[in-house]
Amino acid sequence: MQNPRHRRSPLVSKIRRDAFVIHLLCLVLTQTSLADEAGRLQEFSRSRMEMRHDSLDSEMWSMDQPVYVGLQDGLKKADKISELPGQPGKATFDQYAGYVTVDETSGKALFYYFVEAAAEDPSTKPLVLWLNGGPGCSSLGGAMHEIGPFFVNRDNKTLSKNKYAWNSVANMLFLESPAGVGFSYSNRTSDYNNTGDRSTAADAYTFLVNWLERFPEYKGHSFFLTGESYGGHYIPQLANTILSNNKIINTTMINLQGVAIGNAYLDDDTNTRAIIDYYWTHAMISKETHTAVQENCGFNGTYTGLCRTAIEEANNEKGLIDESNIYAPFCWNASDPQKQHASVTNNDPCASYYMRSYLNRQEVQRALHANTTRLKQPWSDCSNIISPENWKDAQVSMLPSIQQLISSGVSTWLYSGDIDAVCPVTSTLYSLDILGLKINSSWRAWYSDDGEVGGYVVEYKGLIFATVRGAGHMVPTYQPQRALSLFSAFLNGKLPPE
Amino acid sequence: MQNPRHRRSPLVSKIRRDAFVIHLLCLVLTQTSLADEAGRLQEFSRSRMEMRHDSLDSEMWSMDQPVYVGLQDGLKKADKISELPGQPGKATFDQYAGYVTVDETSGKALFYYFVEAAAEDPSTKPLVLWLNGGPGCSSLGGAMHEIGPFFVNRDNKTLSKNKYAWNSVANMLFLESPAGVGFSYSNRTSDYNNTGDRSTAADAYTFLVNWLERFPEYKGHSFFLTGESYGGHYIPQLANTILSNNKIINTTMINLQGVAIGNAYLDDDTNTRAIIDYYWTHAMISKETHTAVQENCGFNGTYTGLCRTAIEEANNEKGLIDESNIYAPFCWNASDPQKQHASVTNNDPCASYYMRSYLNRQEVQRALHANTTRLKQPWSDCSNIISPENWKDAQVSMLPSIQQLISSGVSTWLYSGDIDAVCPVTSTLYSLDILGLKINSSWRAWYSDDGEVGGYVVEYKGLIFATVRGAGHMVPTYQPQRALSLFSAFLNGKLPPE
Numbered sequence: 001m002q003n004p005r006h007r008r009s010p011l012v013s014k015i016r017r018d019a020f021v022i023h024l025l026c027l028v029l030t031q032t033s034l035a036d037e038a039g040r041l042q043e044f045s046r047s048r049m050e051m052r053h054d055s056l057d058s059e060m061w062s063m064d065q066p067v068y069v070g071l072q073d074g075l076k077k078a079d080k081i082s083e084l085p086g087q088p089g090k091a092t093f094d095q096y097a098g099y100v101t102v103d104e105t106s107g108k109a110l111f112y113y114f115v116e117a118a119a120e121d122p123s124t125k126p127l128v129l130w131l132n133g134g135p136g137c138s139s140l141g142g143a144m145h146e147i148g149p150f151f152v153n154r155d156n157k158t159l160s161k162n163k164y165a166w167n168s169v170a171n172m173l174f175l176e177s178p179a180g181v182g183f184s185y186s187n188r189t190s191d192y193n194n195t196g197d198r199s200t201a202a203d204a205y206t207f208l209v210n211w212l213e214r215f216p217e218y219k220g221h222s223f224f225l226t227g228e229s230y231g232g233h234y235i236p237q238l239a240n241t242i243l244s245n246n247k248i249i250n251t252t253m254i255n256l257q258g259v260a261i262g263n264a265y266l267d268d269d270t271n272t273r274a275i276i277d278y279y280w281t282h283a284m285i286s287k288e289t290h291t292a293v294q295e296n297c298g299f300n301g302t303y304t305g306l307c308r309t310a311i312e313e314a315n316n317e318k319g320l321i322d323e324s325n326i327y328a329p330f331c332w333n334a335s336d337p338q339k340q341h342a343s344v345t346n347n348d349p350c351a352s353y354y355m356r357s358y359l360n361r362q363e364v365q366r367a368l369h370a371n372t373t374r375l376k377q378p379w380s381d382c383s384n385i386i387s388p389e390n391w392k393d394a395q396v397s398m399l400p401s402i403q404q405l406i407s408s409g410v411s412t413w414l415y416s417g418d419i420d421a422v423c424p425v426t427s428t429l430y431s432l433d434i435l436g437l438k439i440n441s442s443w444r445a446w447y448s449d450d451g452e453v454g455g456y457v458v459e460y461k462g463l464i465f466a467t468v469r470g471a472g473h474m475v476p477t478y479q480p481q482r483a484l485s486l487f488s489a490f491l492n493g494k495l496p497p498e
Numbered sequence: 499m500q501n502p503r504h505r506r507s508p509l510v511s512k513i514r515r516d517a518f519v520i521h522l523l524c525l526v527l528t529q530t531s532l533a534d535e536a537g538r539l540q541e542f543s544r545s546r547m548e549m550r551h552d553s554l555d556s557e558m559w560s561m562d563q564p565v566y567v568g569l570q571d572g573l574k575k576a577d578k579i580s581e582l583p584g585q586p587g588k589a590t591f592d593q594y595a596g597y598v599t600v601d602e603t604s605g606k607a608l609f610y611y612f613v614e615a616a617a618e619d620p621s622t623k624p625l626v627l628w629l630n631g632g633p634g635c636s637s638l639g640g641a642m643h644e645i646g647p648f649f650v651n652r653d654n655k656t657l658s659k660n661k662y663a664w665n666s667v668a669n670m671l672f673l674e675s676p677a678g679v680g681f682s683y684s685n686r687t688s689d690y691n692n693t694g695d696r697s698t699a700a701d702a703y704t705f706l707v708n709w710l711e712r713f714p715e716y717k718g719h720s721f722f723l724t725g726e727s728y729g730g731h732y733i734p735q736l737a738n739t740i741l742s743n744n745k746i747i748n749t750t751m752i753n754l755q756g757v758a759i760g761n762a763y764l765d766d767d768t769n770t771r772a773i774i775d776y777y778w779t780h781a782m783i784s785k786e787t788h789t790a791v792q793e794n795c796g797f798n799g800t801y802t803g804l805c806r807t808a809i810e811e812a813n814n815e816k817g818l819i820d821e822s823n824i825y826a827p828f829c830w831n832a833s834d835p836q837k838q839h840a841s842v843t844n845n846d847p848c849a850s851y852y853m854r855s856y857l858n859r860q861e862v863q864r865a866l867h868a869n870t871t872r873l874k875q876p877w878s879d880c881s882n883i884i885s886p887e888n889w890k891d892a893q894v895s896m897l898p899s900i901q902q903l904i905s906s907g908v909s910t911w912l913y914s915g916d917i918d919a920v921c922p923v924t925s926t927l928y929s930l931d932i933l934g935l936k937i938n939s940s941w942r943a944w945y946s947d948d949g950e951v952g953g954y955v956v957e958y959k960g961l962i963f964a965t966v967r968g969a970g971h972m973v974p975t976y977q978p979q980r981a982l983s984l985f986s987a988f989l990n991g992k993l994p995p996e
Contacts, residue, residue, distance in 0.1 A: 281779030283916045283923040283954060283965050286941030287931070319943025319951045327825070327917070327968040329950055418781050419825070425781040433785070443784030445817025452827055453817045456781060467781050470825040 036352060036381055037137040037229050038324030038422040038473040041265055044135060044230065044388035048268050049303045067206050067251065070101050072214035078369070079114075079214070085363045086158035087150065093118040093167060095149075097368040100214065102179075102206040107187030110207045111176040111370055113143055114215075115167045126222040126257070126491055128170040129208070131177060131238075133230025133265065135200070135394075136386035138182035138379070139174040142227070144355040146476040147483070148172065154348070156357035164480035169488050171218070173211070177204050177234070180386040182379055183370040192385045196392035201237040205245065209252045219252065224491065225259040229423060229473060232264030233394060236401040243408050258411030260490045262475045263423040266431045267397040269299040274427035276314055282326060282421070284318040301396070322349075323421040325472025347478055352381055399434055406437075406462035413464045413490050417471030417478060418455065425467055437461050446486075446496035454482040457495055466496060534850060534879055535635040535727050536822030536920040536971040539763055542633060542728065542886035546766050547801045565704050565749065568599050570712035576867070577612075577712070583861045584656035585648065591616040591665060593647075595866040598712065600677075600704040605685030608705045609674040609868055611641050612713075613665045624720040624755070624989055626668040627706070629675060629736075631727030631763065633698070633892075634884035636680035636877070637672040640725070642853040644974040645670070645981070652846075654855035662978035667986050669716070671709070675702050675732070678883040681868040690883045694890035699735040703743065707750045717750065722989065723757040727921060727971060730762030731892060734899040741906050756909030758988045760966075760973045761921040764929045765895040767797040772925035774812055780824060780919070782816040799894070820847075821919040823970025845976055850879055897932055904935075904960035911962045911988050915969030915976060916953070923965055935959050944984075944994035952980040955993055964994060 079098035083090075094116045099109040117125035130147065132139045144152055147166040150159035166172050176182035178200040180192040212219050225235050242254045265271060276297075280290035293314060297307035322328045334353030358364055359379045365371045370379075377384060395401065405412050414432070416425035437460035446466065448454035455467035468475050468482050476483035489496040577596035581588075592614045597607040615623035628645065630637045642650055645664040648657035664670050674680035676698040678690040710717050723733050740752045763769060774795075778788035791812060795805035820826045832851030856862055857877045863869045868877075875882060893899065903910050912930075914923035935958035944964065946952035953965035966973045966980050974981035987994040 277779075281775075281924070283914070283927065286956065287927065288937075289941070317941050317943070317954075319945075319954075321943070321951045321967075329948070332949065416781070426779070429781065429785065439786075443787070443815050445815070445819075447817075450827070451830070453819045456815070456817075458784065469819075 036324065037133050037141065038322075038420070040134045040137055040382045040388065041229050041422055042323065044391065044394075045265070045268065045271060047388050048394070049272065049308070067209055067245070068102065068104060069213060070104065070210055072210060076214045081367055081369075084150065084159060084367055085361065086153070086358075088159060088161055091149065093122070093149070096215075097370065099183075099369070099372070100207050100210045102203045102210065103186070105188075106191055108179045108191060108203065109185060110179060110203060111183035112207070112211065113140060113148075113174045113368065115143070115149055115165075115172045115174075117167050117169065117171045118149070118165070122171055123217065123221075126170050126224055127173065127218050128166070128224045128226055128491075129173045129175060130166075131175060131204075131225070131227035131231045131234045133228055133232070133234065134181070134382055134386070135230050135233075135388060135391050136181055137230075137382040138176045139227075140176060140182055140359060140379075141352065141355065141381045142474075143172075143174040144359070145352055146474055147487075148174070151351065152354040152358040154350075154354055156354050157361070159358075162480070164476070164484040166476075166484065166487055168484070169491060170224070175204065175207060177207070178386065179203065181383045183365075183368075183375070185373060185375055187373075193390050194392060195386060195390070197233055197237055197394050199392075200234060201241050204234070204238050205241045208242070208254060212252055212254070220255050222257050223255050224257055226261070226487070226490075228262035228264070228475065230265050232261050232266045232398055232423070235259050235261050235264075236398050236405055237395075239405055239410060240401055240408075243405075243410070256410055258413065258490065258493070259405065260413040260415065260487070262415050263417055263420050263425075263473050264398075264414055264428060265423050266402070266428070267399055267434075269301060270397075270430045270434070271423060271427045272311075273297070273299040274424050274430050275421060276311065278421050278424040278426050279314055279318055281426075284321075284326065284421075285314045286317060289313050289317055322472075324474065325417075325478060326419050326421050328472060328478075351477075356380060399431060402431075402463075403435065409462075411464075411490075411493060412462060413466065415455075415466045415468060415475065415486060417468045417473060417475040419470060419478075420473040422473050428465065432460070432463075432465060435460075435463075437463055441495065444498060446489075446498055448482045448485045450481060452482075454479075454485055454496060459495060464490075464495065534822065535631050535639065536820075536918070538632045538635055538880045538886065539727050539920055540821065542889065542892075543763070543766065543769060545886050546892070547770065547806070565707055565743070566600065566602060567711060568602065568708055570708060574712045579865055579867075582648065582657060582865050583859065584651070584856075586657060586659055589647065591620070591647070594713075595868065597681075597867070597870070598705050598708045600701045600708065601684070603686075604689055606677045606689060606701065607683060608677060608701060609681035610705070610709065611638060611646075611672040611866065613641070613647055613663075613670045613672075615665050615667065615669045616647070616663070620669055621715065621719075624668050624722055625671065625716050626664070626722045626724055626989075627671045627673060628664075629673060629702075629723070629725035629729045629732045631725065631729045631732065632679070632880055632884070633728050633731075633886060633889050634679055635728075635880040636674045637725075638674060638680055638857060638877075639850065639853065639879045640972075641670075641672045642857070643850055644972055645985075646672070649849065650852040650856040652848075652852055654852050655859070657856075660978070662974070662982040664974075664982065664985055666982070667989060668722070673702065673705060675705070676884065677701065679881045680877055681863075681866075681873070683871060683873055685871075691888050692890060693884060693888070695731055695735055695892050697890075698732060699739050702732070702736050703739045706740070706752060710750055710752070718753050720755050721753050722755055724759070724985070724988075726760035726762070726973065728763050730759050730764045730896055730921070733757050733759050733762075734896050734903055735893075737903055737908060738899055738906075741903075741908070754908055756911065756988065756991070757903065758911040758913065758985070760913050761915055761918050761923075761971050762896075762912055762926060763921050764900065764926070765897055765932075767799060768895075768928045768932070769921060769925045770809075771795070771797040772922050772928050773919060774809065776919050776922035776924050777812055777816055779924075782819075782824065782919075783812045784815060787811050787815055820970075822972065823915075823976060824917050824919050826970060826976075849975075854878060897929060900929075900961070901933065907960075909962075909988075909991060910960060911964065913953075913964045913966060913973065913984060915966045915971060915973040917968060917976075918971040920971050926963065930958070930961075930963060933958075933961075935961055939993065942996060944987075944996060946980045946983045948979060950980075952977075952983055952994060957993060962988075962993065 079096040081095040096114040176184040179186040292310040331350035334350040441459035457466040471479040577594040579593040674682040677684040790808040829848035832848040939957035955964040969977040
């Protein structure tokens with residue numbers, strides 16, 4: 001899985017002679033990219049191109065089923081993590097992990113990891129939920145590879161402190177969602193084939209209500225929703241579910257203050273169009289192919305044969321690069337990490353492999369109170385059980401949902417790492433163009449603590465858009481310091497510094 | 499000079515209140531960027547916008563004056579470098595440096611540094627001239643910061659081996675051109691104010707003829723011209739001068755095989771247009787400002803007030819970034835190098851400061867046989883004597899010259915680091931569009947020795963264009979391995995590997 005180029009090499013010379021080999025090659029690459037969030041989203045997006053537009057879900061919806069609330073007595077204490085294996089010294093904050101049942105009948109239980117703020121009094125800091133995308137990828141990836149307090153070392157056994165951990169400013173809650181992802185599961189395995197946007201939002205909401213029963217001190221606390229990628233669906237949907245349920249008497253009031261989504265997947269057609277434009281303007285494909293796509297693709301929900309052929313040609317032309325960070329190297333061998341190749345950041349391209357190995361160690365799972373039911377599959381960054389093809393419902397466009405959020409007065413931030421070609425910055429810019437919001441404060445550079453341009457920011461009426469310079473799909477992985485600057489600004493309700 | 503952001507900080511809060519301060523700020527920034535090749539070219543390009551188009555030089559020309567040839571007896575031996583101060587061990591190749599007089603009357607002398615190929619028999623390797631741009635920047639910058647055998651360490655005193663030095667495959671000749679640049683000089687200082695494209699090409703040609711008298715073993719040897727930036731002027735002009743002089747009986751025949759120009763400055767208007775498009779597609783400026791530029795600028799040689807205001811707004815919006823590598827950090831303090839900030843490569847942003855300090859050491863100048871006439875100014879990357887405003891003639895467009903080169907059958911390569919906003923990849927692509935050459939072999943990825951996509955390549959009839967992924971304006975500085983792969987392919991007359 002780590003070495004797409006070496007896998008490919010023996011095939012390369014045959015490519016021009018043998019169309020069958022090309023097809024085979026595509027399969028190999030798809031499987032390769034399945035491993036991570038960016039690859040998963042690509043697979044999802046491509047599968048959507050094959051669907052009839054009018055069969056897709058474009059209506060607005062909210063959760064209307066009654067919410068299951070279970071007894072949570074004593075569970076918080078049981079979830080307390082004494083120490084993570086290989087942890088560097090004693091933590092200056094409390095950590096918890098465990099399961100929250102969201103459906104008693106089917107025994108559906110979602111796994112969470114909660115890291116309290118590293119502050120003298122965590123109650124002074126907001127509560128923040130983080131959701132990785134996919135669909136089907138684990139937020140433990142976010143915790144161990146992006147913004148959590150610890151990252152896994154090359155030995156796959158010990159941890160290092162993350163200097164730019166988000167729990168320096170907030171209480172961070174990581175949820176593996178939906179059931180079938182990571183350590184989350186259902187006893188009724190048919191549930192895995194009946195998942196989609198609606199049930200994911202409903203289960204995440206049920207999780208929250210129950211988790212707040214387990215951690216009642218956070219009831220009514222300032223609450224923020226953050227995440228990235230397919231979180232562009234999860235987050236507005238969960239946010240709107242919270243807002244509509246908040247209106248019902250006798251439900252748990254969740255004090256939602258804001259949402260922030262990174263490199264959001266917001267709109268099927270806009271994203272596909274933006275990717276091809278991004279390839280062209282970043283000199284990854286020829287002008288001829290870009291023109292062919294423009295001439296043959298309407299990006300209006302249907303994709304003709306000519307359009308698909310042109311898009312396929314674009315994919316061939318760009319070669320074998322990591323689209324989640326177009327300037328990054330691949331991980332060539334995670335068990336024998338070479339000296340890093342030139343990359344946009346100093347991020348180790350093999351880091352996700354160390355994480356996977358660590359989270360599959362028995363002592364780690366014991367410390368996390370995870371995998372208590374002996375799951376059949378190992379933990380992986382993106383689920384092999386929840387597949388994009390079996391994702392039952394997904395809204396074609398999240399723009400109405402974003403509009404609804406804005407109307408509700410919730411602080412809404414979109415941010416984009418600018419070297420991601422999976423949900424490129426152009427995609428969010430095109431979406432903002434469609435929303436047509438009034439500009440309150442025009443485009444300008446913002447500066448990170450290190451004095452460098454961290455990216456750019458523009459304030460619309462009701463929405464803030466910011467870029468993160470030199471960051472890929474998983475922004476905090478590639479630009480940790482800039483990401484933390486931006487996150488702090490978001491929590492403080494201020495534009496990032498100029 | 500090293501810390502534009504810190505200089506700027508005290509001013510930042512006043513910016514919106516005080517237009518005068520903005521003007522002052524612009525002056526500071528211009529002076530700051532004067533230090534390097536990319537900044538120099540920006541200054542040149544901006545000064546061109548203020549000129550009347552019809553006063554600019556757009557004709558084809560070639561050198562017609564008789565060539566001065568001096569006696570070179572014994573000078574090769576005198577130029578031999580025994581060892582560079584701080585050199586790591588004994589070199590496995592010979593090095594030479596010294597002056598070649600190009601005008602006896604005025605005592606105009608050009609300084610060169612010659613590094614023989616690190617091969618058992620250097621005579622089996624081609625001779626390659628490297629020219630940095632500017633106008634007014636020194637090719638010793640190329641030697642000590644890009645492709646030479648040694649780079650200067652942080653101590654400003656010792657050298658390290660460059661693993662990807664170009665003399666692993668060629669005999670490399672670095673020329674400081676024209677007089678007034680680096681250690682090159684004229685005894686008639688008024689010469690410094692009477693320089694431009696024509697005299698630069700003529701002097702470089704005279705240099706070559708005389709140098710070949712000093713090193714007669716390289717007469718008739720395979721010869722290649724390489725360089726970057728304003729080398730987009732120097733190289734085609736020198737190449738065409740060589741070709742036309744080769745036709746004259748009794749002149750030195752120079753066996754020119756090919757030219758390769760990186761991030762070439764080829765066409766005033768095209769480059770300016772391409773920069774603004776590059777800013778927009780790389781999310782550095784707002785759509786509104788990009789649209790304002792498109793609507794107000796014709797890019798046809800004249801720049802109206804509205805157009806200039808829109809371009810100025812674009813420059814404000816993008817903030818304080820290193821345009822020669824839009825993802826790189828600045829050098830904050832060269833005398834106390836901090837831990838590097840996140841960058842596209844592992845290049846030390848302060849490296850050019852160590853080089854400057856090293857080349858101004860007396861023992862280094864002695865070893866190089868440089869500065870024998872006690873110049874008034876210290877060595878600097880780009881000359882303070884040769885200023886862009888006093889550059890007397892420069893062709894508006896080099897495209898006819900490129901066309902002429904192609905017609906002559908000389909192997910012509912253009913290559914572009916893709917994260918440079920000074921002569922962006924789009925600029926070269928737009929120029930190629932204007933040339934309208936037939937495509938022989940269509941756009942594809944090429945792979946470097948490390949297995950990564952090194953960039954993209956397309957073969958036109960008579961010209962090869964290649965990109966270098968993740969490289970800025972000075973391609974080999976940012977992506978040394980990829981640059982060497984490409985250079986080897988160029989010398990071998992083959993497309994880079996797929």
